[in-house]
Amino acid sequence: MSKDDHEDPAATEEIPDRPVSRVEWPLVKEPGAALESHGAHFSFLDFEIDLDRFVGEFNEQVIGAYGQGEGAVLPADTGIARSLIPPGTGVFRDFSHVAPALPKFIADKCVACMECVTVCPDTAILGRIAEPDVLASASEEIVTDEERADFDAQWVRTTKFYDVVEKKGEQGGMFGIHVDPTKCKGCGECVVACGSHEALEMIEKSDDLIENFRNRHRLIQDLPVTPPRFLARKLPVDLMLYEERNLLYVGGAGSCAGCGEATAIRMMLAATGDVYTREEIGIIAATGCNTVYGATYPYNPYLVTWSNSLFENAPAVAMGVRVRWDQQGWQGKRLWVLGGDGAMYDIGFQSLSRMLCSGMDIKVLVLDTQVYSNTGGQASTASFTSQEAKMSPYGRVQPGKLEKRKELSNIAFMHPEVYVAQTSTAYVNHFLRAIREANEFPGPGVGKRLHHLSAGARGRRRHGDRAEPARGAKPSLSTLHTRPAQGRTHARAAIAARQPVRERGLAEGCQDRRAVYLRRLCAHGGSLPPAVQCR
Ligand code: SF4
Numbered sequence: 001m002s003k004d005d006h007e008d009p010a011a012t013e014e015i016p017d018r019p020v021s022r023v024e025w026p027l028v029k030e031p032g033a034a035l036e037s038h039g040a041h042f043s044f045l046d047f048e049i050d051l052d053r054f055v056g057e058f059n060e061q062v063i064g065a066y067g068q069g070e071g072a073v074l075p076a077d078t079g080i081a082r083s084l085i086p087p088g089t090g091v092f093r094d095f096s097h098v099a100p101a102l103p104k105f106i107a108d109k110c111v112a113c114m115e116c117v118t119v120c121p122d123t124a125i126l127g128r129i130a131e132p133d134v135l136a137s138a139s140e141e142i143v144t145d146e147e148r149a150d151f152d153a154q155w156v157r158t159t160k161f162y163d164v165v166e167k168k169g170e171q172g173g174m175f176g177i178h179v180d181p182t183k184c185k186g187c188g189e190c191v192v193a194c195g196s197h198e199a200l201e202m203i204e205k206s207d208d209l210i211e212n213f214r215n216r217h218r219l220i221q222d223l224p225v226t227p228p229r230f231l232a233r234k235l236p237v238d239l240m241l242y243e244e245r246n247l248l249y250v251g252g253a254g255s256c257a258g259c260g261e262a263t264a265i266r267m268m269l270a271a272t273g274d275v276y277t278r279e280e281i282g283i284i285a286a287t288g289c290n291t292v293y294g295a296t297y298p299y300n301p302y303l304v305t306w307s308n309s310l311f312e313n314a315p316a317v318a319m320g321v322r323v324r325w326d327q328q329g330w331q332g333k334r335l336w337v338l339g340g341d342g343a344m345y346d347i348g349f350q351s352l353s354r355m356l357c358s359g360m361d362i363k364v365l366v367l368d369t370q371v372y373s374n375t376g377g378q379a380s381t382a383s384f385t386s387q388e389a390k391m392s393p394y395g396r397v398q399p400g401k402l403e404k405r406k407e408l409s410n411i412a413f414m415h416p417e418v419y420v421a422q423t424s425t426a427y428v429n430h431f432l433r434a435i436r437e438a439n440e441f442p443g444p445g446v447g448k449r450l451h452h453l454s455a456g457a458r459g460r461r462r463h464g465d466r467a468e469p470a471r472g473a474k475p476s477l478s479t480l481h482t483r484p485a486q487g488r489t490h491a492r493a494a495i496a497a498r499q500p501v502r503e504r505g506l507a508e509g510c511q512d513r514r515a516v517y518l519r520r521l522c523a524h525g526g527s528l529p530p531a532v533q534c535r
């Protein structure tokens, strides 16, 4: 029996504007037939999509329906068929009633260190600098005295952005910290980061308080973003003042309150976005926590192109993307792979190793949480000896995990021409510098792997390091990892040994390719592909 014998002429049909060919074969053996014929059902649809229209309709209809709890009645459409979510739809998500408390800003104690803004996993707290005259006019327009006083109390003259700037002969800027109550999950990480400055404290939520925060947040959003002259400082910790360029993770993700992974992803994107436009950045995310909270339909926290792969093949998928990008002349684009313990240490390790050997220009951020977080906290090969986790209980019979931890950094830099950094979000400057160096690592034949140690509350508790809420309290790296910066040092040594003439910074060749790429785009009047999320 051939498949042609089972072709149903009626199964080829025309739907207006959408040609559809459908061929069906039986799934069971017919009586008397010699062979069992297993068939498949193919549909060939025209998947062309008008992205501008799709994004507009999605934001109105799909987000609107989900906001009213009516997502189930939405019709299937081409966007769903292609698993597309427009960028940044996470801004529409409202967590106002998730947590019992919100951080209150005490302006006169603030020194504008920006640590709270950097550490927040949910982009719920914003640092902004405003010109004094702009602020005065905004304040004058507020109708009620109470609201005006509340608004004025959010701003402070700091040494960093006022006195130092004035000393240079320029007008100083007023600094403010602002909380978006719809994004805040009440984790308190910002309060811990602020520490002994005591410029933030958690206060109990009430309906009135939420309304007060919402009104104030609206007023702040109406102000101009931080003027560029204050962004020239280029301190890594100030990256997130450059909202339009560097806040590429908008919040609204379904991550746990205080998730250290989300902080790492935000910081990676801020450091990358500071150099590359959002259209030049792409992410391939291995299934795990990061894909669950990062793609909870219809909410997308990313403003960059993002795609989900399996647990075990994200680096391989990235290799395919890189090849295609390079064919299109997009060598200048940065491609990052995200994955956790399972995706990088265990089930996906072979894919990572293959990619590192390929020499392709791909970066990997390993979200090392020292357990399989997404499946409930079982011990992974990244867990430490004697660490207590599911599948490795600690007690009289068994003292936690028995095996030694796999040292992925050591393994990674045994691959040729690989940049390896081992870092933690608790060390903001070190983390951001590592990302920057990874992005700059020059030339073809470079794979990158970064090792992230979760700085979230879970990581600290797990290792018994109950960091006191004092300024500068950081999870001790020695409790989180046996050899904190060694991997990086070794990696550099290894790289230096193999590549004695290689220099830091973007190689000339890379600069040229990037310029060619941008020129080509301009010549064709084209634009980069819109950032969409593909699940
Ligand atoms: S409490 Fe947590 S979510 Fe809320 S602003 Fe602070 S760090 Fe962000």
Ligand code: SF4
Residues within 6 Å of the ligand: 109, 110, 111, 112, 113, 114, 115, 116, 117, 177, 190, 193, 194, 195, 197, 198, 199, 200
């Ligand atoms: S951490 Fe504290 S001192 Fe630093 S910017 Fe935030 S509120 Fe101000």
